[in-house]
Amino acid sequence: MEFDFDKESKKPLITRIIFEVFLWIVQIAAVIFLAYFIIYYALEKTSMMGDSMETTLSDGNPIIINKFSYRFQKPKRFDVIVFKQGGREHSYYNIKRIIGLPGERIQIKEDQIYINGEVINDIINVEPMVNYGLAAEEITLEENEYFVLGDNRNNSEDSRFASMGNVLFDDIVGKAFLRLSPFNLVNKLNLVPEESEEE
Numbered sequence: 001m002e003f004d005f006d007k008e009s010k011k012p013l014i015t016r017i018i019f020e021v022f023l024w025i026v027q028i029a030a031v032i033f034l035a036y037f038i039i040y041y042a043l044e045k046t047s048m049m050g051d052s053m054e055t056t057l058s059d060g061n062p063i064i065i066n067k068f069s070y071r072f073q074k075p076k077r078f079d080v081i082v083f084k085q086g087g088r089e090h091s092y093y094n095i096k097r098i099i100g101l102p103g104e105r106i107q108i109k110e111d112q113i114y115i116n117g118e119v120i121n122d123i124i125n126v127e128p129m130v131n132y133g134l135a136a137e138e139i140t141l142e143e144n145e146y147f148v149l150g151d152n153r154n155n156s157e158d159s160r161f162a163s164m165g166n167v168l169f170d171d172i173v174g175k176a177f178l179r180l181s182p183f184n185l186v187n188k189l190n191l192v193p194e195e196s197e198e199e
Contacts (some may be wrong), residue, residue: 014108014182034134042068044174046082046093052150052157056190062181067174075169076145080176080186083167088161095176096158097124097166102148108132108160123180124190129153140169144169148183151190159190 047062057063057080065082075081075098081158082093099113099120100106107114114120131154137160141147145166150156159166176186 003043010094012106017153030093032183041122042066042101042139043177045180047187049092051155052153053080053097056097057095057176057179057186061179062179063176063186064180065093065174066177069175069177070172075101075172075175077120078187079166081146081148082173085171094177096148096150096156096165098137099149100139100159100166102140102141102145102169103181104147106135106141106147107137108180114138123192124151125192126151126153131160132174134162135160136148139166 006077044065044067046063046065048057048059048063053060074164077098077100079098080095081098084093100115105114105116108129109132111123112119135147139147145168147159148164148167149158149160157164178184179186179189
């Protein structure tokens with residue numbers, strides 16, 4: 001009986017080739033999965049439409065949405081959110097700033113925003129409001145509702161008006177995370193300067 005040394009010596013080579021092909025397939029699958037995850041669950045690019053968030057965001061500014069942030073925590077006051085209006089057929093996203101949280105009572109009077117009867121200090125530079133809309137009377141938010149305002153308070157369709165109303169949690173796409181051009185974190189834009197403490 002003759003032993004085929006050539007055949008036996010090729011076995012490790014074939015095994016290595018099969019392993020490398022398998023590894024290559026696994027890597028491609030991982031890249032495809034990661035791309036799918038990022039596009040559909042983590043990040044999305046959109047553009048600011050209109051002037052309602054001036055001077056924080058301008059018309060046409062490219063924005064990256066963090067769609068993952070609200071899967072593990074609820075939106076916070078002063079977050080800039082991206083959402084679609086429930087029941088509306090337009091395809092574009094709205095971008096506004098959260099002022100009132102679920103369960104809170106909101107009222108605007110004498111150019112002050114009252115939450116549960118107490119004035120809140122705005123963290124952004126805004127002009128005095130001319131039209132308080134529905135918020136001239138106290139509004140109580142449901143457990144899944146958010147009261148939003150545009151930073152351009154006198155040129156913004158927001159929760160003060162029946163045409164938009166309060167935003168439902170299920171309609172929130174994510175948090176406005178990055179402004180691409182000019183580049184900056186959205187939550188760092190147009191803030192009221194912190195007063196330096198002097199003794």
